[in-house]
Amino acid sequence: MKMRAARMYGYNEPWRLEEVPVPDISADEVLVKVAATGMCRSDYQLIHGYFKMAAPMKFPAIPGHEIAGHVAGVGSAVPRSAGLSDGDLVVVNPGWGDGTCRQCHEGNEQLCSGTGSWPGFGPPGGFAEYVAVPYRHLITVDPGDQKPENFAPLTDAGLTPYRGIKKLAAAGKLGPGRTVVVAGIGGLGSYAVQYAKLLGAGATVVAFSRTDDKLTVARENGADHTVNTRDKTAEQVQDEIEAATGRRTVDAILDCAGAVESIALDFSILEPEGAVASVGLMGTKVEVPLNVIVGTELSYFGSFWGNYNDLTEVLALGAAGRIKHTITTVKLDDINENLEALGRGDVVGRQVVVFD
Ligand code: FEH
Ligand code: ZN
Numbered sequence: 001m002k003m004r005a006a007r008m009y010g011y012n013e014p015w016r017l018e019e020v021p022v023p024d025i026s027a028d029e030v031l032v033k034v035a036a037t038g039m040c041r042s043d044y045q046l047i048h049g050y051f052k053m054a055a056p057m058k059f060p061a062i063p064g065h066e067i068a069g070h071v072a073g074v075g076s077a078v079p080r081s082a083g084l085s086d087g088d089l090v091v092v093n094p095g096w097g098d099g100t101c102r103q104c105h106e107g108n109e110q111l112c113s114g115t116g117s118w119p120g121f122g123p124p125g126g127f128a129e130y131v132a133v134p135y136r137h138l139i140t141v142d143p144g145d146q147k148p149e150n151f152a153p154l155t156d157a158g159l160t161p162y163r164g165i166k167k168l169a170a171a172g173k174l175g176p177g178r179t180v181v182v183a184g185i186g187g188l189g190s191y192a193v194q195y196a197k198l199l200g201a202g203a204t205v206v207a208f209s210r211t212d213d214k215l216t217v218a219r220e221n222g223a224d225h226t227v228n229t230r231d232k233t234a235e236q237v238q239d240e241i242e243a244a245t246g247r248r249t250v251d252a253i254l255d256c257a258g259a260v261e262s263i264a265l266d267f268s269i270l271e272p273e274g275a276v277a278s279v280g281l282m283g284t285k286v287e288v289p290l291n292v293i294v295g296t297e298l299s300y301f302g303s304f305w306g307n308y309n310d311l312t313e314v315l316a317l318g319a320a321g322r323i324k325h326t327i328t329t330v331k332l333d334d335i336n337e338n339l340e341a342l343g344r345g346d347v348v349g350r351q352v353v354v355f356d
Helices: 041-047 160-170 187-199 212-220 234-245 260-268 290-295 308-319 332-344
Strands: 002-007 016-021 029-039 066-074 089-092 130-134 138-140 179-183 204-209 225-228 250-255 270-278 299-302 327-330 350-354
Touching (some): 002 332, 016 332, 029 332, 041 332, 066 130, 089 130, 138 308, 160 179, 160 187, 160 250, 160 270, 160 299, 160 308, 179 187, 179 260, 187 204, 187 212, 204 212, 225 234, 250 260, 260 270, 260 290, 327 332, 332 350
Parallel strands (some): 179 204, 204 225, 250 270, 270 299, 327 350
Antiparallel strands (some): 002 016, 029 066, 029 130, 029 350, 066 089, 089 138
């Protein structure tokens, strides 16, 4: 049997839309008929070689790492306890650890320091009508009244900021009288402001973006205040924060952009003992004055994607209708145009490829 797929043949080349064989599954795999796959800025960066070192690709490759679909075949060795049957709605948990290292044993398979991988960054991903997935990495979803396209982005855009906000909460940086900033309101940030409200224990939530349309989404999703940071100095940004909150500093920042400038801005507006959690990956380095970090005891958390348990929490919120989505559904045929739009930063919310 054949399927449609978007395949990458090399860096800096458009993806090719092709008819390729539906994958055979091995005994411990499940065949998933893909219903929806989210488009991430990482997909655009993948084309341009940003992940060449971390995840070298063998071509042709099928990208796509935010996958939801229906079970279409179950391998002979998949245990009954996995609870996977034909037709079930499933999402793909993207951290495919090898199960042997300390990170995997702690449950953080997305950080596997052995031979782990992520679908769409090596193993074939979801920009295809079918994908083969080791059964351990599937989670069944009771959809409630939600469509598959509302679950696909929860596996990264909805998961990554959730873990980041949890880190800030666990570090004691949120709560009443405190201010938390979500910097960058793209696919991740539009979910992040919601988690800042849900898990912030009363913290005031401020969204930063360089685009007014994205700040509108942030307000619709619960941000108390917004600041358009385009062409503004840290002082000017602080003037706006002071007008909104009565203080010139903030206590916690979830940086969903990850540009050198946004992280530098973050560190210049933090209260002593404040913290930044970085989830965005636009730049390649962090430039912060050391005396500020040491002298005011700031904390910096890297936070990467999310683990199985983080994802089950996000899916439960999603299935209960407690997460708002800003989604545009698109066709696989238009994937190259939509990748370009992602690269330009023109996309508000998440684009999700849907399959019939
Ligand atoms: C995936 C793989 C490598 C780097 C970044 C990503 C993100 O899309 C996950 O948040
Ligand atoms: Zn991603």
